[in-house]
Amino acid sequence: MGRRVLITGLDTFWGGRMAQALEAKSDVEMILGLGTKEPRVPLERTEFVRSDQKYSILSRIVRATQVDTIVHTFLETNSIAVPSRVLHEINVIGTLNLLAAAGASGTSVRKVIVKSSTHVYGAAAQDPAWFREEDSRTGPVRTKLERSLLEVEALVRDFADDNPHLAVTVLRFANVLGTDIVTPISHNLRRRLLPCIAGFDPLVQFVEEDDVVRALEFATSHRVPGVFNVAGEGKLPWSEVASIGGAHLLPLPPVRPRLFAAPLQRLGGVRFPPEMEGLVTYGRGVDTNALRAAGFEYRYTSAGAVNSFARANNLRRTTGNTSPAYRYEQDVEQFFRHSPTVVRGIDS
Amino acid sequence: MESVGAARPAGRPGDREFIDAIVGHAPAQAERQAERQADETEKIAAASDLAGASVSYLPVAAGRNEPEVEELVDEARRSDVDEWGRSEHMRSIVRRLYDPMYRYWFRVEWEGLEKIPTEGGALLIANHAGAIPSDAPAIMHGIETELGRPVYGMADYFFRTLPGIGTMWSRSGGVPAHPDNAYRILHDQQQLALVFPEGTKATSKTYADRYRLRRFGRGGFVEIAMRAGVPIIPIAVVGAEESMPILFRMNGVAKALKLPYFPVTVNSLLLGPLGYVTYLPAKFKLRVLDPITFDVEPGLERYSKSRVMDEAERIRAIMQDTLHDMLRERRSVWFG
Numbered sequence: 085m086g087r088r089v090l091i092t093g094l095d096t097f098w099g100g101r102m103a104q105a106l107e108a109k110s111d112v113e114m115i116l117g118l119g120t121k122e123p124r125v126p127l128e129r130t131e132f133v134r135s136d137q138k139y140s141i142l143s144r145i146v147r148a149t150q151v152d153t154i155v156h157t158f159l160e161t162n163s164i165a166v167p168s169r170v171l172h173e174i175n176v177i178g179t180l181n182l183l184a185a186a187g188a189s190g191t192s193v194r195k196v197i198v199k200s201s202t203h204v205y206g207a208a209a210q211d212p213a214w215f216r217e218e219d220s221r222t223g224p225v226r227t228k229l230e231r232s233l234l235e236v237e238a239l240v241r242d243f244a245d246d247n248p249h250l251a252v253t254v255l256r257f258a259n260v261l262g263t264d265i266v267t268p269i270s271h272n273l274r275r276r277l278l279p280c281i282a283g284f285d286p287l288v289q290f291v292e293e294d295d296v297v298r299a300l301e302f303a304t305s306h307r308v309p310g311v312f313n314v315a316g317e318g319k320l321p322w323s324e325v326a327s328i329g330g331a332h333l334l335p336l337p338p339v340r341p342r343l344f345a346a347p348l349q350r351l352g353g354v355r356f357p358p359e360m361e362g363l364v365t366y367g368r369g370v371d372t373n374a375l376r377a378a379g380f381e382y383r384y385t386s387a388g389a390v391n392s393f394a395r396a397n398n399l400r401r402t403t404g405n406t407s408p409a410y411r412y413e414q415d416v417e418q419f420f421r422h423s424p425t426v427v428r429g430i431d432s
Numbered sequence: 433m434e435s436v437g438a439a440r441p442a443g444r445p446g447d448r449e450f451i452d453a454i455v456g457h458a459p460a461q462a463e464r465q466a467e468r469q470a471d472e473t474e475k476i477a478a479a480s481d482l483a484g485a486s487v488s489y490l491p492v493a494a495g496r497n498e499p500e501v502e503e504l505v506d507e508a509r510r511s512d513v514d515e516w517g518r519s520e521h522m523r524s525i526v527r528r529l530y531d532p533m534y535r536y537w538f539r540v541e542w543e544g545l546e547k548i549p550t551e552g553g554a555l556l557i558a559n560h561a562g563a564i565p566s567d568a569p570a571i572m573h574g575i576e577t578e579l580g581r582p583v584y585g586m587a588d589y590f591f592r593t594l595p596g597i598g599t600m601w602s603r604s605g606g607v608p609a610h611p612d613n614a615y616r617i618l619h620d621q622q623q624l625a626l627v628f629p630e631g632t633k634a635t636s637k638t639y640a641d642r643y644r645l646r647r648f649g650r651g652g653f654v655e656i657a658m659r660a661g662v663p664i665i666p667i668a669v670v671g672a673e674e675s676m677p678i679l680f681r682m683n684g685v686a687k688a689l690k691l692p693y694f695p696v697t698v699n700s701l702l703l704g705p706l707g708y709v710t711y712l713p714a715k716f717k718l719r720v721l722d723p724i725t726f727d728v729e730p731g732l733e734r735y736s737k738s739r740v741m742d743e744a745e746r747i748r749a750i751m752q753d754t755l756h757d758m759l760r761e762r763r764s765v766w767f768g
Contacts, residue, residue: 209592212612213516219612283595287517318506319515327510338595366592369515391508 086113088192089304090151092182093158094132095119097265098199101297102157103130106304116149118142118158122412129421137178142185150192153304156182159236161201162268163229164349164357175232176239183243187250195251197303198240199296202258202289202313202370204233207362213287214371217256217311227358237311244309251309255299258315258370259363261389262293263396268355270393273329274400279345279356279364280322282335286367287319292384292392299380308378313370316386322364328390330397338365516584516617517602523582526604527573534573537713538566538671541768542574544720550579553618553662554723556626557653558669559645559751560634563695566711567672571626571718572605583624584617588632590692611656619660619730629653629744636693639677643670643759645752651737651744654726658740661730663723666747668754671716674765715768719754 089106093099094117106112107128115130117123123132135141137158146154160166160174179198186193205215208223225231237254244252261270272278291299291314299314326333334354336344345356362368376382384392420426513519534540548554558571572583582605589608592598607613609627617625628634629648637646657664678695686694700707724747728735762768 209589210608210610212610213608214612214616216612281595283597283599285599287513287515318509320509321511321513321517324509324511324513328508385506385508387506387508 086111087153087304088112088114088149088151089116089153089155090146090149091115091117091130091155091157092137092178093119093156094123094130095121096158097124098157098296098300099123100125100127101293102155102300103127105297105301106130109301109305111305114149114151116145116151118145122414123417124412127417127421131421132417137174137181139181139184142181143188146185146188146191146193152192153195154182154186154193154197155300155304156196156198157300159199159201159233161203161229161233162357163227163359164268164355168228171228171232176235179236179239183239187243187247193250195253195304195307196240196243197253197255197300198236199300200237200240200254200256201233202256202315202368203227203230203359204237204256205368205370206230207286207366207368209366211366211368214369215313216371217313217374223362226362229357229359251307253303253308254311255303255375256311256313256370257296257299258289258291258313258368258386260293260296261290261393262296263392265293268357268360269325271355273326273331273393274397275353276331277334277354278322278326278329278331279336279341279348279354279360280326280333281338281341281361281365283338284365285321285323286363286365287321287369288325288363288367288386289315289319289369290325290386290389291315291382292389295382295384295389298383299375302380306379308375310374312375312378313372314375315370315372316382316384316389317372318386319367319369320387320390322367324387325390328387329394513603516605516607516613517599518582518584518605518607519603520582522600522603523576523605527577530569530573531577534570537711538570538675538716539768540570540574540716540718542578542718542720545574545578547720547723548575548579548624548665549663549723550581551622553622553660554624555614555618555653555657555660555662555664556583556624556667557629557664557747557751558626558667559643559672559755560628560630561637561642561669561672562635562676562711563678563697563699564676564708565628565635565672566675567669568626568628570672570716571667571669574718575624581624583626586614586625586627588692611652614653614656615660618656618662627653629748632692636681636695637678638680639673639698642673642677643755645748645755648744648748651740654740654743654747655735658726658728658735659730659732663725664747665723666721666751666754668719668721668751668758669716670718670755670758670762671714671765671768674714675711675716677712714765717758717762717768719758721750721754 089112091099091102094103099117100123103115103117104125106115107130117130117132118135120136133145158178160171163171186196206221206223210222240252240254259269260267323333341361342358348354349356512521558567561567568585572585575583584607585605586607586609591601591606592608614625617623630646631649633646677698680696682694682696697707699710699712703710
């Protein structure tokens with residue numbers, strides 16, 4: 085029997101990309117995607133279930149579909165995308181319910197993969213240049229996003245302890261850039277204005293969006309329990325991110341930069357979420373040897389990820405959108421997924 | 433404040449650049465200065481031509497002395513800032529600015545420089561002195577110009593928190609002192625790291641305590657060298673104490689300014705605020721001692737604390753003896 089995979093957040097960027105990646109794997113028998121909205125990417129054989137993150141529904145779905153792998157991509161890592169209440173609901177409550185459903189007695193689940201973020205390390209002056217997975221953060225928890233992700237990881241850790249027969253993998257991703265992903269940093273780069281803190285030019289890491297999907301896919305196809313950092317090789321100064329990305333630096337004062345960023349944010353030009361303040365002051369580096377040792381190979385370096393964004397952005401600036409917008413049409417999608425007349429694996 | 437001109441010998445760079453060179457940073461005007469100075473003695477900077485240098489850190493033209501150890505062929509990069517924040521390009525500017533200071537102000541004299549290996553990791557340790565320490569730039573400059581290999585100067589993370597200064601400190605080879613950082617530099621990258629085991633206890637001590645070594649921390653430097661499997665090379669420095677002697681400390685001011693300490697120095701009495709960016713022309717003598725190796729298995733998580741403390745104390749004693757030796761031989765603070 086092939087693998088049966090459940091993906092959360094099918095309607096989000098990562099859920100959609102992950103489902104597409106798994107569809108290409110012949111040993112994946114069934115892909116089930118949960119989402120609150122309809123998927124935004126064309127999918128060939130992924131089943132879509134519209135559901136909120138309620139426990140009762142999740143446990144029924146898990147039992148009925150006998151999934152063996154859960155890929156939990158539906159974690160919000162951008163605190164200005166959603167109000168903080170919603171952030172808590174999605175991240176903490178969503179994970180809580182999902183793990184409860186996955187750990188129900190007689191469960192078919194064997195593997196759980198959680199997409200976390202290196203935000204859990206925070207950013208402080210006394211940080212080591214390279215955080216290893218077992219290192220704890222040095223500074224106090226300052227932002228709601230960090231607190232919420234730390235809570236999620238604590239839940240996952242307890243879950244792993246309670247279910248030793250399950251392979252639980254937590255992947256902590258560095259800031260992502262790439263051809264399509266929209267993050268506060270990519271938004272700023274697109275507007276050609278990258279906020280920085282005057283007098284600071286910290287070293288940062290990035291991971292390319294394809295490497296994110298590949299790392300998630302790697303964790304589903306291998307048995308790699310534990311916590312792993314995922315970031316492209318090398319580091320680069322923040323000023324160089326602006327220079328590769330074709331943006332100007334917008335210096336904010338070192339004291340209370342968010343106060344000064346707020347009006348700019350209001351005007352819509354600049355995104356400066358609270359969790360960015362530490363990053364652009366002290367930067368962050370994570371040691372990626374553990375995942376490498378497990379056998380994962382990166383395609384992009386940190387600078388390569390920024391460059392990947394820059395190249396796509398150049399194209400966008402010249403020709404508009406790189407990929408035509410996809411419109412989800414329920415009937416057509418149903419036809420593609422279920423009709424025996426569709427010859428699968430030719431064209432997506 | 434009035435006596436600024438009096439204490440400034442001719443031909444010296446302006447005070448602003450002066451202190452920046454000392455503490456290891458070069459401001460934007462540094463480049464203008466760099467263009468004027470045609471110093472041919474640079475060995476490391478041979479590859480980089482400063483004539484067209486702009487404000488950003490331009491890549492050094494594929495230098496053979498590229499400090500990056502991991503052969504990271506990354507065509508996307510636009511600068512030569514390595515993963516510690518050090519830029520060989522910035523270093524070469526700093527070296528050009530600092531060289532006259534090194535040669536004609538402190539008249540630095542080395543003894544036993546050949547004991548520092550030209551390849552492989554080694555942990556350099558030295559005694560620390562001067563309210564704003566003048567020894568670190570001298571040691572880093574000397575080794576980089578003489579041996580042509582980079583030195584990472586490890587210091588308190590406090591530097592990182594200073595806007596502008598922190599960035600320049602990092603670009604010119606400063607790294608926050610953290611055991612993991614030191615291990616990576618020494619073991620994984622086989623580079624030279626310079627640490628001052630006494631820390632700020634040494635730089636904040638008053639003139640009355642000059643050349644009396646403080647406690648060598650908790651012996652962390654010994655443990656790192658053991659774990660990384662690299663030798664410790666002690667360097668005894670004479671002269672730094674007299675370049676910026678502390679008369680007393682003002683703890684209230686330090687607290688108010690959130691500084692580790694606030695010194696009142698001889699320099700500041702003579703020159704006012706400018707005293708904090710001007711050193712007295714003490715003669716520098718540096719003696720490199722024999723490398724110390726440990727017959728322990730590298731790579732362990734922990735080493736016997738008593739062994740570590742014994743070694744730290746032994747090294748401290750050797751350095752203290754050497755300092756006394758050098759002071760016995762010294763006839764004049766200013767002429768050596």
